[in-house]
Amino acid sequence: xxxLIFEKSTTGHRxxxxxxxxxxxxxxxxxLPAGMIRKEAPALPEVTELDVMRHFNRLSQLNYSIDTxxxxxxxxxxxYNPKVNELAARLDGFSGLxxxxxxxxxxxxxxxxxxxxxxxxxxxxxxxxxxxxxxxxHGEFTGILMIRAYHEARGQQRTKVLVPDSAHGTNPATAxxxxxxxxxxxxxxxxxxxxxxxxxxxxxxxxxxMMTNPNTLGLFEEDILExxxxxxxxxxxxxxxxxNLNAIMGAVRPGDMGFDVMHLNLHKTMxxxxxxxxxxxxxxxxxxxxxxxxxxxxxxxxxxxxxxxFDRPESIGRVRAFFGNFGVLVRAYTYMVTMGRDGLTQASxxxxxxxxxxxxxxxxxxxxxxxxxxxxxxxxxxxxxxxKGANTMAMAKRLIDYGFHPPTVYFPLIVHESMMIEPTxxxxxxxLDKFIAAMRAIxxxxxxxxxxxxxxxxxxxxxxxxxxxxxxxxxxxxSC
Amino acid sequence: xxxxxxxxxxxxxxxxxxAIGVASMDDLxxxxxxxxxxxxxxxxxxxxxxxxxxxxxxxxxxENRSANQFASFLGAGAQRRFSPSAVDWILHRxxxxxxxxxxxxxxxxxxxxxxxxxxxxxxxLTGMDLANASMYDGSTATPEAAFMAMRVTKRxxxxxxxxxxxxxxxxLSSYAVGPGLQVVQxxxxxxxxxxxxxxxxxxxxVAGLIVQVPSFFGGVEEGRELAEIAHAxxxxxxxxxxxxxxxxxxxxxxxxxxxxxxxxxxxxxxxxFGGPYVGYMACRDKLSRQLPGRIxxxxxxxxxxxxxxxxxxxxxxxxxxxKATSNICSNQALNALAATVYMEVMxxxxxxELGNVSIQRAHALAAAICEVPGFSLALPGPFFNEFVVRxxxxxxxxxxxxxxxxxxxxxxxxxxxxELSDCxxxxxxxxxxxxxxxxYVATLKALTASAAVxxx
Numbered sequence: 001x002x003x004l005i006f007e008k009s010t011t012g013h014r015x016x017x018x019x020x021x022x023x024x025x026x027x028x029x030x031x032l033p034a035g036m037i038r039k040e041a042p043a044l045p046e047v048t049e050l051d052v053m054r055h056f057n058r059l060s061q062l063n064y065s066i067d068t069x070x071x072x073x074x075x076x077x078x079x080y081n082p083k084v085n086e087l088a089a090r091l092d093g094f095s096g097l098x099x100x101x102x103x104x105x106x107x108x109x110x111x112x113x114x115x116x117x118x119x120x121x122x123x124x125x126x127x128x129x130x131x132x133x134x135x136x137x138h139g140e141f142t143g144i145l146m147i148r149a150y151h152e153a154r155g156q157q158r159t160k161v162l163v164p165d166s167a168h169g170t171n172p173a174t175a176x177x178x179x180x181x182x183x184x185x186x187x188x189x190x191x192x193x194x195x196x197x198x199x200x201x202x203x204x205x206x207x208x209x210m211m212t213n214p215n216t217l218g219l220f221e222e223d224i225l226e227x228x229x230x231x232x233x234x235x236x237x238x239x240x241x242x243x244n245l246n247a248i249m250g251a252v253r254p255g256d257m258g259f260d261v262m263h264l265n266l267h268k269t270m271x272x273x274x275x276x277x278x279x280x281x282x283x284x285x286x287x288x289x290x291x292x293x294x295x296x297x298x299x300x301x302x303x304x305x306x307x308x309x310f311d312r313p314e315s316i317g318r319v320r321a322f323f324g325n326f327g328v329l330v331r332a333y334t335y336m337v338t339m340g341r342d343g344l345t346q347a348s349x350x351x352x353x354x355x356x357x358x359x360x361x362x363x364x365x366x367x368x369x370x371x372x373x374x375x376x377x378x379x380x381x382x383x384x385x386x387x388k389g390a391n392t393m394a395m396a397k398r399l400i401d402y403g404f405h406p407p408t409v410y411f412p413l414i415v416h417e418s419m420m421i422e423p424t425x426x427x428x429x430x431x432l433d434k435f436i437a438a439m440r441a442i443x444x445x446x447x448x449x450x451x452x453x454x455x456x457x458x459x460x461x462x463x464x465x466x467x468x469x470x471x472x473x474x475x476x477x478x479s480c
Numbered sequence: 481x482x483x484x485x486x487x488x489x490x491x492x493x494x495x496x497x498x499a500i501g502v503a504s505m506d507d508l509x510x511x512x513x514x515x516x517x518x519x520x521x522x523x524x525x526x527x528x529x530x531x532x533x534x535x536x537x538x539x540x541x542x543e544n545r546s547a548n549q550f551a552s553f554l555g556a557g558a559q560r561r562f563s564p565s566a567v568d569w570i571l572h573r574x575x576x577x578x579x580x581x582x583x584x585x586x587x588x589x590x591x592x593x594x595x596x597x598x599x600x601x602x603x604x605l606t607g608m609d610l611a612n613a614s615m616y617d618g619s620t621a622t623p624e625a626a627f628m629a630m631r632v633t634k635r636x637x638x639x640x641x642x643x644x645x646x647x648x649x650x651x652l653s654s655y656a657v658g659p660g661l662q663v664v665q666x667x668x669x670x671x672x673x674x675x676x677x678x679x680x681x682x683x684x685x686v687a688g689l690i691v692q693v694p695s696f697f698g699g700v701e702e703g704r705e706l707a708e709i710a711h712a713x714x715x716x717x718x719x720x721x722x723x724x725x726x727x728x729x730x731x732x733x734x735x736x737x738x739x740x741x742x743x744x745x746x747x748x749x750x751x752x753f754g755g756p757y758v759g760y761m762a763c764r765d766k767l768s769r770q771l772p773g774r775i776x777x778x779x780x781x782x783x784x785x786x787x788x789x790x791x792x793x794x795x796x797x798x799x800x801x802x803k804a805t806s807n808i809c810s811n812q813a814l815n816a817l818a819a820t821v822y823m824e825v826m827x828x829x830x831x832x833e834l835g836n837v838s839i840q841r842a843h844a845l846a847a848a849i850c851e852v853p854g855f856s857l858a859l860p861g862p863f864f865n866e867f868v869v870r871x872x873x874x875x876x877x878x879x880x881x882x883x884x885x886x887x888x889x890x891x892x893x894x895x896x897x898x899e900l901s902d903c904x905x906x907x908x909x910x911x912x913x914x915x916x917x918x919x920y921v922a923t924l925k926a927l928t929a930s931a932a933v934x935x936x
Binding site for chain 2: 001002004005006013014015016017018019020021022023024025026028031032033035036037038039040041042043044045046047049052053055056057059060061062063064065066067068071073076078079080081082084086087088089091092093094095096097098099100101102105106107108109111112118119121122123125134135136137138140141145148169170172173174175176177178179182219220221222224225248250251252253256257267271273274275276277278279280281295316317318319320321322323324325326327328330334336337338339340341342343344345346347349350352353354356357359360361372373375396397400405406411425426427428429457460461462463464465466467469470471474475476477478480
């Protein structure tokens with residue numbers, strides 16, 4: 001383990017130095033109100049550059065990453081992050097642009113945003129796209145605000161948003177944040193939205209149904225056209241959670257399925273790095289009827305010039321300062337032009353192929369709650385192993401010993417002891433085979449050496465974490 | 481077919497299909513209705529080699545002129561700043577760059593400890609008890625802080641100073657319609673909050689008072705007085721603070737802030753046309769369970785070692801669903817990493833110098849500009865490293881001419897503040913050398929002389 005940087009601090013040690021002001025300096029007391037001058041210096045560390053480099057390099061070695069390990073994480077799409085994307089985002093012509101520079105000096109950046117919007121609209125079958133939201137959940141919120149604006153423009157006060165019981169937790173949280181009552185819709189025994197239950201909940205008080213397709217069980221909602229018709233008949237709109245878009249690029253488009261609004265998780269589908277939790281980017285695509293409500297500004301092109309337009313009288317307003325996570329958008333654009341239309345289509349096909357391959361190789365040892373083909377991910381249940389004494393969490397931790405990141409566990413909530421596996425298209429057959437072998441070995445260990453599994457992980461730099469103490473007596477800050 | 485980043489050969493694909501027990505890929509997409517399969521992706525070009533892509537992107541970038549090609553005096557919430565070489569070097573480490581959210585602490589101690597150090601230093605700078613693992617940016621942190629105040633006080637109105645960044649106020653208004661938050665603007669007098677009118681607005685319905693220190697105009701308000709006004713009404717005092725000033729400026733915690741938020745982009749992150757940036761949020765201990773977003777805590781493992789883990793997760797969307805404190809799922813971990821490396825490299829002394837160099841140079845430039853005939857400072861009172869200049873020439877014309885001389889002279893204010901249509905905002909920091917300051921003033925003199933404009 002690595003000491004905290006504060007524990008390495010020595011009074012007087014110094015790394016960065018700034019040049020002197022080089023102007024006639026005045027005492028701070030002449031420049032600021034007396035009460036507003038800092039009396040006690042903030043306790044930042046005093047260390048050398050070498051201390052800092054060793055500190056962070058050692059810390060980095062305590063992390064898993066895609067560049068070092070396979071992440072079979074359901075709903076998270078941890079695909080390879082191409083290095084040319086990084087290079088592109090760091091070009092001075094992009095990274096050095098100030099957001100308030102005049103448009104004459106930022107034509108290349110505005111063109112990139114304009115073209116990225118066109119590509120994403122085409123890929124999703126939607127009319128227009130805002131690139132402003134900073135993350136998927138931020139995009140969801142933007143989308144729901146547009147739905148609210150749409151209904152209000154029609155003089156309708158709709159109060160409920162329907163969410164399938166398998167939905168990502170952000171969906172209900174977003175709907176609640178936007179002021180809606182959240183109503184859960186049941187799944188049927190095939191793992192799909194129960195159309196009868198949906199029908200029973202639809203009515204003039206429903207603003208929208210939020211769903212994803214394929215859903216969080218990795219299954220394609222075959223009744224989507226009927227669902228869309230039912231929802232639209234009542235005047236409600238259909239929201240698409242783009243977390244699972246990686247399964248369907250070039251195969252089917254949310255707009256064609258009848259969705260009115262959707263967010264994309266560019267950090268998932270378009271291969272931008274997760275960075276240990278962000279930054280993401282969550283553009284929102286809309287059908288024609290929601291275009292008036294898009295956030296300001298939009299990027300437009302006329303008379304040979306790209307420009308920002310603020311002329312949107314029915315807009316929901318801004319959802320973020322400036323234009324969004326531009327650096328992430330550059331990476332996504334780079335990926336899309338590298339892959340091209342056929343490459344994106346093939347990426348989805350390979351993602352689906354890989355998921356079905358792993359599933360086929362594991363279904364004799366683990367419970368598979370739904371037997372139709374899966375899309376880019378699938379859910380296993382650890383019920384059989386739990387009955388023998390090793391729950392899903394234990395098996396997930398044991399995977400660490402085999403060199404793999406654990407899958408998404410205990411989600412979706414509607415499957416007992418769930419393990420949600422999403423290999424993505426960038427993993428080779430050799431890697432998939434190693435993962436399959438590890439899963440099979442663990443299933444075998446549950447039968448023969450249970451303690452090896454229940455005591456896992458054995459090889460990680462830390463042992464089992466005391467989460468309870470962490471939550472009951474929070475220590476969130478060093479010597480604060 | 482072969483594409484970059486797709487490893488399978490056709491033979492492997494065939495072998496895998498056989499293992500699955502289907503004849504073709506189409507069998508796996510059998511659930512997709514037939515009539516939805518007919519469309520073309522004509523707006524997306526065909527695949528390109530890395531060499532072609534590099535050229536394409538380099539050309540696109542070349543159609544821009546970055547702020548680095550000018551003497552830039554643009555600020556207003558996006559700051560071009562010096563970043564020590566160590567920062568970008570560390571950011572390139574794949575183990576940080578390509579890591580997932582640290583839900584599995586056994587394989588994420590690196591990211592978790594970085595966030596804990598980030599939280600600690602943000603708490604130190606702001607003078608608060610704790611901070612979260614970062615927000616999307618400063619603008620979105622604003623409504624999140626307002627919502628926090630709503631939850632704590634069970635009131636549904638916030639008062640926000642008109643000297644808060646206009647885009648932050650726009651974001652606050654967009655968000656507010658959701659939970660039915662009423663947003664009231666506190667008027668200004670000479671660029672500073674009008675105390676008497678503020679007191680009148682601070683009724684017992686107000687959940688929070690939101691101010692920015694230094695303000696959007698760079699002005700430094702007496703924070704203690706504002707805190708007293710907020711607290712007298714039973715409201716929380718929410719301060720938006722630029723962390724680059726906090727080596728010099730008093731910590732908001734020391735003058736009574738309950739929640740401190742802001743934008744930490746300037747700590748090691750490029751301006752990058754507005755994002756990705758890294759918002760921060762810090763608060764008092766008693767508010768910890770109302771804080772949105774992720775939080776990392778220190779604890780121990782089964783071997784007795786100190787370790788770190790995401791904690792207080794029962795506030796979050798993946799557990800509480802519609803009852804969560806916010807819907808935030810991503811934070812800005814990589815940008816927070818940049819800020820963490822930056823703060824550690826700069827250290828206690830560096831953070832003071834950063835503020836001091838900026839304020840000294842800004843005041844030197846402001847004084848010199850005021851000596852140019854016709855130019856003056858528009859707003860009285862103390863300022864930090866940004867200030868508002870009143871121009872004798874029409875502002876768009878003046879800024880256009882400065883640009884022709886290689887100077888991004890400032891940001892026009894007319895769009896946000898019509899009453900300041902003859903004014904613009906100037907930002908100065910350690911990247912603006914004394915020679916740049918001289919050139920700025922000399923250019924103003926030359927321009928006004930040629931325009932034959934006298935003092936007014």
